[in-house]
Amino acid sequence: MSVCRPARCVFARATATATATATPQRSFHSSARREARRRRPHYASIKAADLQQLGELAESAYPKYDTAEVSLLAKQYTPAQVAAIQAAEAAIDPRDVYTQGRTRDDAWRLPYADDMAAVDPVTDHPEKLDASDIPGKWTFREANEVERDANMARVASETLAKMYPDGVPEGQLDAAQQQQLEDAMEAAITQAALDPRSTYTGKNQAAVDSLADPRHSAVAQDLPRLENRMARQTRHLGSDEQDDPRQKQLLQYMGWDKTQLKKIRTKTLVSHGVVNQTRMGKIRSQYYLTIAGNQDGLLGVGEGKSVEPEDGRKQSIMSAIRNMKPVPRYENRTIFGDLERKVGATKVQLFARPPGFGLRTQHLIFELARAAGLQDLAARTPRSRNKMNVIKATWEALTEQRLPDEIARARGKKLVDVRKVYYGGSVH
Numbered sequence: 383m384s385v386c387r388p389a390r391c392v393f394a395r396a397t398a399t400a401t402a403t404a405t406p407q408r409s410f411h412s413s414a415r416r417e418a419r420r421r422r423p424h425y426a427s428i429k430a431a432d433l434q435q436l437g438e439l440a441e442s443a444y445p446k447y448d449t450a451e452v453s454l455l456a457k458q459y460t461p462a463q464v465a466a467i468q469a470a471e472a473a474i475d476p477r478d479v480y481t482q483g484r485t486r487d488d489a490w491r492l493p494y495a496d497d498m499a500a501v502d503p504v505t506d507h508p509e510k511l512d513a514s515d516i517p518g519k520w521t522f523r524e525a526n527e528v529e530r531d532a533n534m535a536r537v538a539s540e541t542l543a544k545m546y547p548d549g550v551p552e553g554q555l556d557a558a559q560q561q562q563l564e565d566a567m568e569a570a571i572t573q574a575a576l577d578p579r580s581t582y583t584g585k586n587q588a589a590v591d592s593l594a595d596p597r598h599s600a601v602a603q604d605l606p607r608l609e610n611r612m613a614r615q616t617r618h619l620g621s622d623e624q625d626d627p628r629q630k631q632l633l634q635y636m637g638w639d640k641t642q643l644k645k646i647r648t649k650t651l652v653s654h655g656v657v658n659q660t661r662m663g664k665i666r667s668q669y670y671l672t673i674a675g676n677q678d679g680l681l682g683v684g685e686g687k688s689v690e691p692e693d694g695r696k697q698s699i700m701s702a703i704r705n706m707k708p709v710p711r712y713e714n715r716t717i718f719g720d721l722e723r724k725v726g727a728t729k730v731q732l733f734a735r736p737p738g739f740g741l742r743t744q745h746l747i748f749e750l751a752r753a754a755g756l757q758d759l760a761a762r763t764p765r766s767r768n769k770m771n772v773i774k775a776t777w778e779a780l781t782e783q784r785l786p787d788e789i790a791r792a793r794g795k796k797l798v799d800v801r802k803v804y805y806g807g808s809v810h
Contacts (some may be wrong), residue, residue, distance in 0.1 A: 433477075440476035447471065488678040489708050511597040522584030523592075529583050537574035542566065630702050642669050646706075647753050648674045651746055651770050656687065670695045671770055673777075674702035675753030679714075682706030683777045707781040709754045712736075716787065718756040723779035728771035732779055733760040750776050 447455070447468065455464050461699035492540040513520050525533060541552060545566050551559060574580055578593035592598040628795050633643065662798040668691045675681040684701025688694035712718050712734065730747070735758040741748050743761035746769060751759050763772060 399442050402548040433587070436477055436480070440480035440771050443480055444476040450561050487714060508595050509685060511592075511595070513598075514590050516586075516589050516598075518586040518588060521586070522582045522589050525581060525583040530580055533580040533583060534571070534574040534577075537580055538567075538570040539579045541570040541573055545570070553710070566734055628696060628700055632703060635704065642677055643703070646674050646703055648672055648700065648702060649749055649753070650695060651749060651773060653695075665689070668694045670698040671773060672702045673700040673750055673753050673773065674699065674706060675750075675755070677753060677755045678707075679755055680706045681709050681750065681754040681777060683782060684775060705706060709756075710779045710783045710785055711755065713754070717754060717780065718783050721779040722781065723775040725775040725778070726768065727769045728763065729765045729776055730775040730779060731764065732776070733762075733764045734758070735760050744772075746772050749778050750780070756780075 388481050388551050404695030406531050446572070453466065454466075455467065459467070465776065466704050551563065582590060582593060623665045629643070630749055633639065635644075650670050650672045652669070654669055655666060656669050657666050659665075667689045672684050672686070672695070673682065674684065682702045682705040684703070684705055685699045686694045686701060687701055688695070688697060710718060715737065716734045717732060732747075735742075736756060739758040739760070741751050741757065743751065743759060743766075744763065747761045748761075750773065751757075761776075787797055
């Protein structure tokens with residue numbers, strides 16, 4: 383670069399005002415000149431009508447407490463607690479909740495939408511009651527034939543009332559309605575015959591009704607498990623494979639069943655022999671490193687070593703499943719920003735990529751990303767490429783990501799998803 387060029391630019395700028403036809407000269411910086419800059423903003427401003435419409439949608443989705451709801455709250459909380467609840471609700475703008483709120487999509491979400499206000503008889507465990515919850519005496523006796531017929535008629539009537547809340551249809555019925563009514567009556571009579579309230583009776587009706595209440599376990603205990611030789615042989619013939627004690631212990635630790643365990647994807651990536659020198663001589667064993675994931679945000683790495691190869695491999699698989707951790711995923715496809723992790727002499731660099739980029743990594747990181755459910759990712763290993771260190775560094779980098787919410791909370795800022803504003807909420 384010539385030394386005279388900056389001075390020439392200065393003199394040209396000074397003489398540009400004197401001459402009308404001045405040739406454009408090079409600027410000192412790379413930014414565009416002020417008159418050449420675009421005055422129009424990149425994104426259109428939100429109009430007042432749109433804000434009003436957004437406020438109406440937020441009020442309809444998150445309405446305020448009315449008088450009846452405040453009276454119900456007053457029965458459960460003190461006046462100071464009710465005032466604190468109302469102050470907290472007033473401090474939250476419903477428009478922010480409507481625009482920024484989203485449904486959970488992580489691996490630990492509930493499989494159904496519920497506000498936890500009531501007990502669902504299908505998805506929730508029923509409330510357990512004991513004999514102390516029955517008012518009066520707990521005694522009952524076996525009913526005679528006359529009492530049994532009366533009890534069956536009463537239970538069948540209750541069952542028909544549940545099937546037909548508006549009453550049993552009367553009058554002229556067609557063939558389909560008549561058949562449906564006969565089937566309902568037959569089902570009600572069969573259920574009444576099997577109901578314990580038809581077999582037993584007593585002076586305390588609450589004690590008799592507790593026989594058919596699933597919340598009571600004092601009278602209707604769970605059936606004991608048969609442990610005779612024939613039952614064990616039947617269970618063994620029903621399932622060809624014998625239960626592995628290590629797998630049974632893992633299921634008890636995780637709280638899973640065999641169906642959930644079969645959905646986990648496992649793959650052994652490293653396998654080599656090792657030798658341990660002892661005073662008795664050299665003891666050879668086999669080392670395995672296995673990864674496990676559900677392809678939906680869970681990833682684990684486990685190691686196993688044993689003299690028997692199959693035992694060491696199963697040990698590494700169970701360890702990988704036990705060590706599974708959640709992997710945060712941006713839009714359920716890639717990571718949050720760029721990551722870097724160093725284990726020993728190995729350094730792994732992971733980069734987020736746009737949709738459709740794919741997994742352009744080496745085979746070890748490719749298997750980890752596929753097991754975790756990542757779809758768009760790039761990676762580099764500029765230093766040592768030791769297989770065990772590459773797998774461990776990648777696993778630590780994926781599971782220990784810092785989310786934008788955590789960074790904003792640590793800085794005392796408020797995180798706003800601008801995509802939902804500029805793209806009208808049509809983001810995933």
